[in-house]
Amino acid sequence: MGAKQSKPAEDVNPESPSKFGLGGDKQTDLQFVSKYKPQTEGQQLRILLHGLNGAGKSSFINSVHSVLKGRISALALVDSIAYDCFTKQYTTYKIEKGNPNTFYPFVLNDMMGMKNANDRVHVKDMKRAMRGHVKDGYTFNHVYKLSKEDPYYNESPTINDKVHVLVCVIDASTDDLCGENVARTLREIRLEASELGIPQVAVFTKIDAAVPEIKQDIRNIYKSKKLKMERFSVNVGIPMNCIFAVQNYHSEMHLHNDIDTLILSTLRRIIAFGDDFLNKQNMC
Ligand SMILES: Nc1nc2c(ncn2[C@@H]2O[C@H](COP(=O)(O)OP(=O)(O)OP(=O)(O)O)[C@@H](O)[C@H]2O)c(=O)[nH]1
Ligand SMILES: [Mg+2]
Numbered sequence: 001m002g003a004k005q006s007k008p009a010e011d012v013n014p015e016s017p018s019k020f021g022l023g024g025d026k027q028t029d030l031q032f033v034s035k036y037k038p039q040t041e042g043q044q045l046r047i048l049l050h051g052l053n054g055a056g057k058s059s060f061i062n063s064v065h066s067v068l069k070g071r072i073s074a075l076a077l078v079d080s081i082a083y084d085c086f087t088k089q090y091t092t093y094k095i096e097k098g099n100p101n102t103f104y105p106f107v108l109n110d111m112m113g114m115k116n117a118n119d120r121v122h123v124k125d126m127k128r129a130m131r132g133h134v135k136d137g138y139t140f141n142h143v144y145k146l147s148k149e150d151p152y153y154n155e156s157p158t159i160n161d162k163v164h165v166l167v168c169v170i171d172a173s174t175d176d177l178c179g180e181n182v183a184r185t186l187r188e189i190r191l192e193a194s195e196l197g198i199p200q201v202a203v204f205t206k207i208d209a210a211v212p213e214i215k216q217d218i219r220n221i222y223k224s225k226k227l228k229m230e231r232f233s234v235n236v237g238i239p240m241n242c243i244f245a246v247q248n249y250h251s252e253m254h255l256h257n258d259i260d261t262l263i264l265s266t267l268r269r270i271i272a273f274g275d276d277f278l279n280k281q282n283m284c
Contacts, residue, residue, distance in 0.1 A: 026257065029264040033068070034097075036271055038105055038278055044160045045106040045274045046092075050126060050189065051169035052182065053085040053113030056205030059248035060169060061093050061108045064267055066249050067260045068095050068104070076110050078250070085112045090129065090138040090152075106271055109163070112140035117181030121145050126189050130166065130196055132157025159281060165274030166193045168202045168238065172227050172245065173209035183235035190237055197280065199273040202238045203266055204229065204245040214247075218258045221245050244269065 058076035079086035124145035138152035244266040
């Protein structure tokens, strides 16, 4: 698939989402992301994705990669039958920027999803991951947490190993976004992140399945009561202005302007939140 073929078409729709401020302005957001540089040379902004299995974490990474590369790509592996946790390893994804071996100064971390609300091992592993103790390549399991004796335990994490923004990925297409117990567990993870000062956002995925009307008009996204964002916000404690909605690239052959716009505006905000935290850390 060549770049020419996948180049997003100019948005000729006078009622495009960007014009309604729903997804921000694509070019401005793209410029922000392209120009972003942490204040301190050599620093890297780490974005950790978590959530229930099958929520769309790996697909979000692929979507960000696709938008920034200008073509559909599959950096992180995704399973089409999400009956169990497909991603098992802790993996840091870097995105090449222009020249080979030049990367964006932010990375996206994928990890095994939470099996259910009683997945205590996941909560413990999350705490270690946020503090930077989990090395790349660690294979998670549901039976025991990463031990301090494990070769994949990072005893002395640097600022680059620690997480700077936590992204809770939610499948918006399920009837019950997250039951009471899952919400409690997500809240527990959120409180741990808050103790470390790590900002948190939520990204609702699969809005195409949740709100089929958006296929005709993507402006319906944030209006749609079907997304139940307010209820999620109250249950988990993430404020409404930190909750975003996207459609991941999951079956598309080409990029689409509206999908790009939502992914980019979400990414921009994630980076901005993480950067604030990174700067605060540097001042300490
Ligand atoms: N319709 C639709 N399907 C999606 C979207 N995002 C992801 N999917 C599908 O949802 C399934 C699970 O997606 P993954 O990205 O593997 O989810 P995950 O959170 O990484 O899952 P685990 O690794 O198992 O924890 C796959 O079949 C994807 O194609 C989306 O925005 N819309
Ligand atoms: Mg995955």
